[in-house]
Amino acid sequence: MSQGKCRKKNMQTGKLAILFLCLALISCEHRLGLLGTQKIRFQVSYNPYEEVIWQEWRRCLSQHHDHINARVDRIRAYDRAGYQAVVMLGYGGNPKLPFAYRQRLWPVGQVVEGFNNDDELLATLDNIRFFIPAMEEPGREHTTSPFLTQYIEKYPENSGKQKAQNQYQTPAEAMALITKLGGIPVLAHPTRTYRNYANLPLNIHVEIYNAQFRYRFFKGDRPQDDNEHFLKIWDALLLERSTRTWGYAVNDWHGPFNLELRSENPEIYDSGKTLVMVKEFSIEAYRRSIERGAFFAIRDLGVEKNRYPRIDSIAVTGTAIEIFSQAGAEVRWIGNGALIASDSRLLLQSLPENLRYARAEVSNEHGTVFVQPFTLRPAVPR
Numbered sequence: 001m002s003q004g005k006c007r008k009k010n011m012q013t014g015k016l017a018i019l020f021l022c023l024a025l026i027s028c029e030h031r032l033g034l035l036g037t038q039k040i041r042f043q044v045s046y047n048p049y050e051e052v053i054w055q056e057w058r059r060c061l062s063q064h065h066d067h068i069n070a071r072v073d074r075i076r077a078y079d080r081a082g083y084q085a086v087v088m089l090g091y092g093g094n095p096k097l098p099f100a101y102r103q104r105l106w107p108v109g110q111v112v113e114g115f116n117n118d119d120e121l122l123a124t125l126d127n128i129r130f131f132i133p134a135m136e137e138p139g140r141e142h143t144t145s146p147f148l149t150q151y152i153e154k155y156p157e158n159s160g161k162q163k164a165q166n167q168y169q170t171p172a173e174a175m176a177l178i179t180k181l182g183g184i185p186v187l188a189h190p191t192r193t194y195r196n197y198a199n200l201p202l203n204i205h206v207e208i209y210n211a212q213f214r215y216r217f218f219k220g221d222r223p224q225d226d227n228e229h230f231l232k233i234w235d236a237l238l239l240e241r242s243t244r245t246w247g248y249a250v251n252d253w254h255g256p257f258n259l260e261l262r263s264e265n266p267e268i269y270d271s272g273k274t275l276v277m278v279k280e281f282s283i284e285a286y287r288r289s290i291e292r293g294a295f296f297a298i299r300d301l302g303v304e305k306n307r308y309p310r311i312d313s314i315a316v317t318g319t320a321i322e323i324f325s326q327a328g329a330e331v332r333w334i335g336n337g338a339l340i341a342s343d344s345r346l347l348l349q350s351l352p353e354n355l356r357y358a359r360a361e362v363s364n365e366h367g368t369v370f371v372q373p374f375t376l377r378p379a380v381p382r
Helices: 003-032 072-080 118-122 171-180 211-219 227-240 259-264 283-292
Strands: 042-046 058-063 085-088 130-133 205-210 247-250 272-278 295-300 311-316 320-325 330-335 338-341 345-347 357-364 367-378
Touching: 058 283, 118 130, 130 283, 205 211, 205 227, 205 295, 211 227, 227 357, 247 272, 247 367, 272 283, 311 367, 320 357, 320 367, 338 345
Parallel strands: 058 085, 085 130, 205 247, 247 295
Antiparallel strands: 042 367, 058 272, 272 295, 295 367, 311 320, 320 345, 330 338, 330 357, 357 367
């Protein structure tokens, strides 16, 4: 071979080597997430509905924040509305508030007039299967305390007395105390900015819809519907803190016993609900599902109630999360606080980088079902 031909062949070989090297570097960048606007493949590292057997488990319609105050007439109103579980809730201990209770509204037999125990009261109801101990703990931030049975109270400032073991001063202390004594802390109607919640315990949950605040906007008492802000707080908590922060929808004084609201504004009436997937109707099974996140928050704005979309099942595979719901329902997927897809099936192989979670909103003309978030992590390249 002549010297010229040899040089030409070496140049061609060198160009091919450079080309292959460039392709290899580009592939590596894609795998390592070095390209700023790229889409990468994820996998679900936590599925809150993983244990649910959709064809067998029960659907437990419940209320986690309404001021039933152990009144039989209010309990019966919830029973007629088709609920299976309700909280025995009033304002918790705060010596400075004359309307705050000085005891837990629990057990039922000790606080509901005319009955000795749960069974006696339940025998007179058609739908409610059990009650949930809870209070709204007042302070700078209000916190509800489902499953807590022990009385706690806000420490009276400038009292000069030593703080007792069942007293708290700050919102963080209240939430830590609720957890320590066996309850689950839920941040109620979070109207302030995220920085006010950034230092709260990691295990808190949050109200994402509150009927009272929609009504206050409707009446002109608030310049905006704070529920949009509540959703932003939820997304901030999910992004900056824990992806296992569950969202609740509640009535807060605006439930089925509020007949004046029913005639004045039937859309807002009884519009905040929680629907829990349970293996059986018992408070033990119910709590297990709540802790896992196997439930939905519901914004029911229909004049005729309970016509929001029904979610039949949710399937998670290595390539997608798919929601099976009634025909005509719109599904929006939210990740890191932004819209990432609008389809019942979320494909995991092409999502924005740095995504921490994905949650879904399933809507029809009557309301929206908020699906609890799925924790995501980048899939390991093969």
